[in-house]
Amino acid sequence: METDAIRFGTVGSPQTTRESGTIAAIHHIRELGLQHLEIAWVQSVRVSDEMCAQIKAAGEKAGITLSIHAPYFINLNSQTAELMEKSDARLLAAARKGYLAGARDIVFHPGSYHSQPPEQVYERAKQKMIEITGILREEGVQVNLRPETMGKGAMFGNLDEVVQLSKEVPGVLPCIDWAHLHARAGDGSFNSYAEFADALGRVRDTLGEEGMKRLHFHISGIAYTAKGEKEHLPLNEADLRYRELLQAFIDYGVAGTAAIEAPEPFHTADALTFQATYRRLLGAGEDSKDEEG
Numbered sequence: 001m002e003t004d005a006i007r008f009g010t011v012g013s014p015q016t017t018r019e020s021g022t023i024a025a026i027h028h029i030r031e032l033g034l035q036h037l038e039i040a041w042v043q044s045v046r047v048s049d050e051m052c053a054q055i056k057a058a059g060e061k062a063g064i065t066l067s068i069h070a071p072y073f074i075n076l077n078s079q080t081a082e083l084m085e086k087s088d089a090r091l092l093a094a095a096r097k098g099y100l101a102g103a104r105d106i107v108f109h110p111g112s113y114h115s116q117p118p119e120q121v122y123e124r125a126k127q128k129m130i131e132i133t134g135i136l137r138e139e140g141v142q143v144n145l146r147p148e149t150m151g152k153g154a155m156f157g158n159l160d161e162v163v164q165l166s167k168e169v170p171g172v173l174p175c176i177d178w179a180h181l182h183a184r185a186g187d188g189s190f191n192s193y194a195e196f197a198d199a200l201g202r203v204r205d206t207l208g209e210e211g212m213k214r215l216h217f218h219i220s221g222i223a224y225t226a227k228g229e230k231e232h233l234p235l236n237e238a239d240l241r242y243r244e245l246l247q248a249f250i251d252y253g254v255a256g257t258a259a260i261e262a263p264e265p266f267h268t269a270d271a272l273t274f275q276a277t278y279r280r281l282l283g284a285g286e287d288s289k290d291e292e293g
C-alpha cells in the first residue's frame with residue numbers, strides 16, 4: 001500500500017464502519033485506503049489490557065497507525081486538588097492503555113485559563129507536563145503527549161503555547177487542530193496560505209526540521225462566532241480553505257498524521273477528500289518539477 005508523508009484518517013470510527021468496535025474500524029480504515037485511526041476514548045478509558053493487545057495486533061497487521069484522543073475532562077489547570085488528581089488519572093490511563101494498544105500519540109485538551117494570566121497558566125501546565133511525562137518514562141510507557149490547539153480564546157492552548165510546551169518538555173509534541181485555530185481567531189482570519197505558512201514557519205523555528213516530520217493534526221470544517229468554536233461542519237458547508245492548507249503542508253515538508261473530524265454522514269467522505277486532495281497537490285508539484293527539469 002502507498003504510504004504518504006502525511007497519513008490521513010479519522011477521529012473515531014468512520015461512519016461507514018459496519019460493526020462497532022475499534023478493530024472493525026481499523027479494518028475499515030484499511031479498506032477505505034486511509035492510513036490512520038485516532039481512537040476516541042473521549043468519555044472515559046475503559047478497555048481491558050487484553051483488548052488493547054488485540055487492537056495493537058490489528059493495527060500492526062493492517063499497517064494502520066493509531067493515536068488516542070484522551071477524555072475531554074482533562075484540565076492541566078484544574079482548580080482543586082481533587083479535580084487535578086482526577087484529571088491526571090485520566091491522562092495517565094489514556095497514555096498507559098494507549099501504549100498497550102500500539103498508539104504512540106496521546107491527544108488531549110489541555111484545559112482552561114480560568115481567567116488567570118496566560119503566562120501563569122502556561123507555567124503550571126509545563127510543570128504538570130514535566131510531572132506526567134516523568135511518571136510515564138519511569139514506567140516505560142513510550143508515548144508522546146499531544147496537547148491540542150483549542151478553538152476558544154478562553155481555553156489554554158493557542159499555537160505558540162502548545163508548540164512552546166513541546167519544545168520545553170521532552171515527551172510532549174503538538175496536536176495542531178487547524179479548524180480550532182481558524183475558529184479561535186473569531187474573525188474569519190487564520191484561513192489563507194500566507195497564514196498557514198506563517199504558522200508552519202513558527203513551528204519550524206521552534207521545533208526544527210525534525211519537529212516538522214513528527215506533526216499530528218486535526219482538520220475539519222468549523223462554524224464559529226467572535227468567541228470561537230461553535231461546532232464542526234462538513235467541508236462543503238465550511239469556509240476552511242483546505243487546499244491552501246494542504247499546499248502549505250507540502251511546501252513546508254510536513255510529515256506525520258492527520259485525523260479528520262466531520263459530522264455524519266460526511267466523516268468518511270471528508271477524510272477521503274483531504275487525502276485525495278493532498279495526493280493531487282503532491283502530484284501537481286511533481287509534474288511541474290518534471291517540466292522544469
Ligand SMILES: [Zn+2]
Pocket residue numbers: 069108109148
Ligand atoms: Zn480534540
